[in-house]
Amino acid sequence: xxEKHVTMDRRTALKTTLGAGTxxxxxxxxxxxxxxxxxxxxxxxxxDPLEDGSPLRRLGITEALVSVDYDAEPAPGLATDWERVExxxxxxxxxxxxxFHDGEExxxxxxxxxxxxxxxxxxxxxxxxxxIEAVDDSTVAVETDTPFSPLPAHLxxxxxxxxxxxxxxxxxxxEPISTGPFVFESVQxxxxxxxxxxxxxxxxxxxxxxxxxxxxxxxQTRRMKLENSELEMARILPQETVSDLEETDGIDVYTPEIxxxxxxxxxxxxxxxxxxxxxxxxxxxxxxxxxxxSVLEGVDDPAVGPISPEMTDWADPDLEExxxxxxxxxxxxxxxxxxxxxxxxxxxxGEDFEIEVVxxxxxxxxxxxxxxxxxxxxxxxxxxxxxxxxxxMLDQVSQDSFDAYLTSWGTLWYPDxxxxxxxxxxxxxxxxxxxxxxxxxxxxEARELDDRExxxxxxxxxxxxxxEDAPISVLTGYTNVIATAAEVDGYEPHPTEITYGLETVxxxxx
Amino acid sequence: MSIVxxxxxxxxxxxxxxxxxxxxxxxxxxxxxxxxSDAEVAAFRAEHGLDEPFVSQYLSWLSGVLRxxxxxxxxxxxxxxTLLLQYLPNTLELAVAAMIVSLALAVPVGVVSAVHRxxxxxxxxxxxxxxxxxxxxxxxxxxxxxxxxLQLGLTPTSGSGTLSHxxxxxxxxxxxxxxxxxxxxxxxxxxxxxxxxxxxxxxxGVRERLVVYKHALRNALIPVVTxxxxxxxxxxSGAVVVEVVxxxxxxxxxxxxAVFARDYPVVQGVVLVTAVAFVITNQLVDLAYxxxxxxxxxxxxx
Numbered sequence: 001x002x003e004k005h006v007t008m009d010r011r012t013a014l015k016t017t018l019g020a021g022t023x024x025x026x027x028x029x030x031x032x033x034x035x036x037x038x039x040x041x042x043x044x045x046x047x048d049p050l051e052d053g054s055p056l057r058r059l060g061i062t063e064a065l066v067s068v069d070y071d072a073e074p075a076p077g078l079a080t081d082w083e084r085v086e087x088x089x090x091x092x093x094x095x096x097x098x099x100f101h102d103g104e105e106x107x108x109x110x111x112x113x114x115x116x117x118x119x120x121x122x123x124x125x126x127x128x129x130x131x132i133e134a135v136d137d138s139t140v141a142v143e144t145d146t147p148f149s150p151l152p153a154h155l156x157x158x159x160x161x162x163x164x165x166x167x168x169x170x171x172x173x174x175e176p177i178s179t180g181p182f183v184f185e186s187v188q189x190x191x192x193x194x195x196x197x198x199x200x201x202x203x204x205x206x207x208x209x210x211x212x213x214x215x216x217x218x219x220q221t222r223r224m225k226l227e228n229s230e231l232e233m234a235r236i237l238p239q240e241t242v243s244d245l246e247e248t249d250g251i252d253v254y255t256p257e258i259x260x261x262x263x264x265x266x267x268x269x270x271x272x273x274x275x276x277x278x279x280x281x282x283x284x285x286x287x288x289x290x291x292x293x294s295v296l297e298g299v300d301d302p303a304v305g306p307i308s309p310e311m312t313d314w315a316d317p318d319l320e321e322x323x324x325x326x327x328x329x330x331x332x333x334x335x336x337x338x339x340x341x342x343x344x345x346x347x348x349x350g351e352d353f354e355i356e357v358v359x360x361x362x363x364x365x366x367x368x369x370x371x372x373x374x375x376x377x378x379x380x381x382x383x384x385x386x387x388x389x390x391x392x393m394l395d396q397v398s399q400d401s402f403d404a405y406l407t408s409w410g411t412l413w414y415p416d417x418x419x420x421x422x423x424x425x426x427x428x429x430x431x432x433x434x435x436x437x438x439x440x441x442x443x444x445e446a447r448e449l450d451d452r453e454x455x456x457x458x459x460x461x462x463x464x465x466x467x468e469d470a471p472i473s474v475l476t477g478y479t480n481v482i483a484t485a486a487e488v489d490g491y492e493p494h495p496t497e498i499t500y501g502l503e504t505v506x507x508x509x510x
Numbered sequence: 511m512s513i514v515x516x517x518x519x520x521x522x523x524x525x526x527x528x529x530x531x532x533x534x535x536x537x538x539x540x541x542x543x544x545x546x547s548d549a550e551v552a553a554f555r556a557e558h559g560l561d562e563p564f565v566s567q568y569l570s571w572l573s574g575v576l577r578x579x580x581x582x583x584x585x586x587x588x589x590x591x592t593l594l595l596q597y598l599p600n601t602l603e604l605a606v607a608a609m610i611v612s613l614a615l616a617v618p619v620g621v622v623s624a625v626h627r628x629x630x631x632x633x634x635x636x637x638x639x640x641x642x643x644x645x646x647x648x649x650x651x652x653x654x655x656x657x658x659x660l661q662l663g664l665t666p667t668s669g670s671g672t673l674s675h676x677x678x679x680x681x682x683x684x685x686x687x688x689x690x691x692x693x694x695x696x697x698x699x700x701x702x703x704x705x706x707x708x709x710x711x712x713x714x715g716v717r718e719r720l721v722v723y724k725h726a727l728r729n730a731l732i733p734v735v736t737x738x739x740x741x742x743x744x745x746x747s748g749a750v751v752v753e754v755v756x757x758x759x760x761x762x763x764x765x766x767x768a769v770f771a772r773d774y775p776v777v778q779g780v781v782l783v784t785a786v787a788f789v790i791t792n793q794l795v796d797l798a799y800x801x802x803x804x805x806x807x808x809x810x811x812x
Contacts (some may be wrong), residue, residue, distance in 0.1 A: 044767075051586060122538060125550065172587075189586070190597065190759035191670070216668065216757045224655050224667045225757075391536045391772055398535070 035194070036208045036507065037488075039500065040216040040225055041235040045193040047184075048173050050121050053158030055213050058500045059195050060206070062161035062178040065092050065111065065140070066152045068415050072259065072312045072495045074152040078106060078162055078179060079140075084450055087147045092155075094138040097202045100164035101183045108134035114162045115140075115155075123159045127151075147448035149455065153416035156498070181206050181503040191215055206503040223483070226251065232488055232507070233500075237481040239299040239364070250486045256493035259311050259412035260478035261303055262368065264357070268471050269433035270401040272353065277336040279470035282404075284329035285379040286372060288322070292476050295367040303477040305463050306423060307411055311495060314417040314456065316463035323467075329379045338380070346380035354382040355403040360390040365406050368475065372406075397431045408478065412496055417459045418447050424466050434471030518785040519575075519778065523568050526774050533772035534560055537584050540771065558584065571778065580782070581775035583768075590779035593764065598783065600670055601760035604683065604752065605745045607676050611684025612691055613738070617731075619688075620695025624703060625722060635692060642689025647748050651682045651755040668757035679756040683748050687741055694737055698730040705729075732802055739795035746784060 039059075046052035049062055056062045067077035079092040098106035112132050119129045128145035135141050144151060154160065164177040176184050181203065182195035193213040197206050214231070216222045219238050226234040227248065237245070245253045264282070266273035273279050288302030301308075304323055309315040333339075338346040338353050346353040357372065359365040369385040376383045388396070397405050411419055421443040422428050426435040439462055446458035466472070484491055489506040534554040538546035546554075555561045559570060574581060580590035623635045658678060659667040665674045702708060703726050711725050712718070750762030761780055768776035 046586065048587070122546075122550070125546070188596075188759075189588075190763065214669070214757070215759075217763065218754045218757065220652060221655070221668050221755055221757055224652075224660060228660050228663075228667050230667055230669075389770055391770060394536065394539060395532060 035210050035212040037211040038231045039213045039233045040222040040231045042217050044190060044215055045187050045213060046189050047176050047187050049161045049176060050123060050159050055193050056176055057158040057161060057498060059211060059213055060180040060182040060499060060502055061184045061195050062176060063180045064156055064161045066156035068156050068496050068498045070495060072412055072415050074156050074415055082152055088144045090142045090151055091135060092140045096138055098179050100179055101177045101198060102164050102166040104164045104166055106179060107137055108140045110165060111140050111162055118160050127154050149447055149449060150416035150418040153414040157414050182211060204503050207506050208502055211502060226483055233484045235482050237483055239297040239481060242299050242481055245483050252484050252486050254482040254493050255299055255479050257308060257310055258478050258480045259496060260408055260410045261306060261474050262408040262476045264404050264406050264473045264475060265430050265432050266404045266471060267402045267433060275336050276469055277332045281329040281332040283323050283470050283473040284325045286375055287324045288475055291368060291371050295364055295371055300479045301477045303474050305467055306420060306474055308477050314459055316460040318464060319467055326379055340380050344380060345382045352382060353380060356384045356386055357404050357406055358386045358388060358393050358396060358402060359406040360393045361387050369406055415496055420459060420462055424462060432471040436469060439465055514789055515785055519782055522778060522781045526777055527564055533584060533774055536772045580779045583776050584773045585771055590775050593776060594779050594783055597759055597761050597764045600758050601749055603676060604679055604749055604760060607680035608683035608687060608745050611680050612688035615688040616691035617695055620692045621699055621727060623696040624699035627700060639689040639692045642685050647682055647686060647751045648755050651752060654678045654682055670758045679752050679758060683745060683752045686748060687744060691734060691738060694734050698733050699726060702726045702730040728802055732799060735795055735798045739791045742791045
């Protein structure tokens with residue numbers, strides 16, 4: 001028997017040596033990386049701005065005629081300015097000092113070719129552009145089918161960026177060659193996107209020499225990579241990490257509000273939410289403050305209207321700050337015929353007030369549904385939660401009638417309040433079945449009008465009507481949690497996230 | 511083999527067909543950022559042959575596959591074969607490494623457990639195996655990253671490309687499998703150690719060490735090989751989670767993303783490759799039998 005023990009020991013020893021050897025080897029292999037700036041984010045990368053446009057734009061590789069400033073307004077980009085020469089015709093004047101990364105000059109003809117590709121794509125199906133033409137060498141005209149004020153905002157989108165003809169071979173996009181402060185170097189879908197500094201950039205030349213965007217799907221992994229100095233910036237971290245990260249040495253945390261809301265959409269065509277009193281009652285019954293303080297760790301803010309007043313003056317300043325009023329909710333429900341008997345759940349004509357809320361399985365929505373369940377129970381509404389995957393939810397609510405669903409939407413992904421039409425016009429995209437002629441008319445007028453003040457009045461009016469009619473009940477705003485290594489200096493989060501602003505970022509001690 | 515493949519593809523094609531969620535609607539919605547019109551949905555369906563009845567859809571896909579054309583992703587402009595070639599090596603690398611880790615752990619531990627049956631060695635290994643089976647992959651992954659990468663600084667936390675990137679995911683995925691295999695080796699070994707020919711060997715005066723490793727282990731490994739082959743599926747399903755935690759682009763992540771996006775050609779492609787992998791593994795298992803047990807080979811020759 002002792003013999004055998006010796007064997008085991010030898011094996012164990014061998015195994016330990018091997019194990020330690022592998023780890024040591026692993027240690028040596030790590031750290032073969034000399035990229036200046038590494039960003040971890042969950043969104044996938046690709047070379048085509050029509051498919052995976054946002055990383056290319058945010059890194060500063062691609063640029064469009066129109067940019068977006070830090071007040072979330074369209075601002076000069078490759079076009080120095082634009083004019084609405086006729087109701088349905090716009091002229092954009094190009095910068096005269098721009099060359100593409102491949103040396104090609106920016107001319108009106110190049111812009112027309114590039115934009116035509118964009119306009120023909122499905123992404124632009126909702127934008128009524130009928131013609132794009134070069135007026136002279138540095139002026140591009142865009143014509144629309146109907147008067148369309150949000151045009152510049154749409155031309156600022158990540159899929160409307162301008163590409164050099166050299167980007168294509170036989171009509172196929174091979175490399176995104178644009179004009180930004182960084183030059184595309186390589187991409188591996190599902191993994192990473194690399195770019196290097198554009199030393200000939202017409203604007204401020206970045207101090208960072210090279211940048212790598214890594215696709216890191218898991219948020220805990222992003223955080224650990226940042227803590228292990230494998231990233232300089234980790235984006236979209238969970239709210240619950242904020243307080244921990246703030247106490248961590250060597251890490252800075254940013255919590256900018258972004259134009260996105262979480263909300264409950266009602267089916268206004270079927271019982272019980274065909275009655276606006278009932279919809280309003282739900283809106284009054286929700287304590288948004290408690291909601292954000294509990295499941296969202298106080299990082300996100302409560303919201304009442306579809307546009308955040310902190311973000312832009314398109315938001316209606318006259319909306320009530322808080323809607324929470326459970327007594328009013330009870331009163332409205334009583335009026336609508338849903339009364340409390342001996343049971344806790346309200347009834348009408350012998351039918352219990354039971355509703356099903358569908359939420360998709362993203363981040364915080366199922367938890368928010370839980371909180372709603374508790375809060376609505378207080379006013380006698382029995383809420384059942386169904387959590388499904390996003391595609392299934394869309395499928396359900398677009399084809400059948402439903403009670404309500406919980407979702408989140410970006411409100412300024414093109415920086416124009418015309419987005420409200422997607423939400424509240426009777427032809428909108430939310431499947432709530434809400435039809436209000438006044439709202440439709442206001443939205444249609446505002447889309448056509450040129451005068452900003454007149455547009456503003458109409459959009460404010462729309463917001464106050466829809467908060468009253470409540471086809472949706474807005475619950476919370478949205479905060480992006482971004483953390484960087486402490487050496488990162490000069491980072492300013494952009495309100496619509498159109499850019500990471502890397503050209504102004506410095507790495508201390510370099 | 512071709513029957514298995516045909517069955518698998520028909521079954522997944524059928525399942526995909528009855529899955530809720532219209533691919534035309536979902537994909538157009540995603541591409542445009544807003545709900546598509548009915549006309550657009552109809553155009554998409556016509557373009558991708560989604561209008562046709564199930565059988566003709568399946569047959570046209572199948573004839574494509576036989577010509578080596580797996581179709582094109584609905585979402586990306588790349589062909590399914592390109593995507594598979596891009597993602598497959600990472601997953602294979604991970605699966606093989608995990609298998610190695612699990613066998614390197616499981617076989618010695620299982621044997622020692624059986625030989626020292628009901629001693630503290632046995633019980634410790636049993637408890638460890640229980641822990642290994644119960645520990646969720648992602649949790650073990652995070653723990654390993656925290657300890658090995660963040661505390662000890664030995665490996666990078668995640669990513670792919672070098673050997674050092676492979677160590678943690680392989681351990682994460684391998685230990686779960688090792689736990690199952692350890693128990694199997696132990697049971698099978700116990701059975702064999704009680705067999706008559708082992709007694710015979712002992713009575714001939716063969717040394718105990720030789721009895722265990724030459725006579726018993728070899729026979730005990732036959733059921734183990736079968737199960738390890740079948741566990742390949744476990745490795746692939748575990749790879750989905752491990753790939754996400756360790757930021758490794760692989761078949762698992764490709765498949766899950768494709769299912770959510772209703773990117774059916776990609777789903778079909780991944781399933782097909784997985785089925786091929788299964789069939790190949792089973793062939794390898796059969797070959798391993800022959801190597802382990804010469805009687806099987808003789809039977810074939812006869």
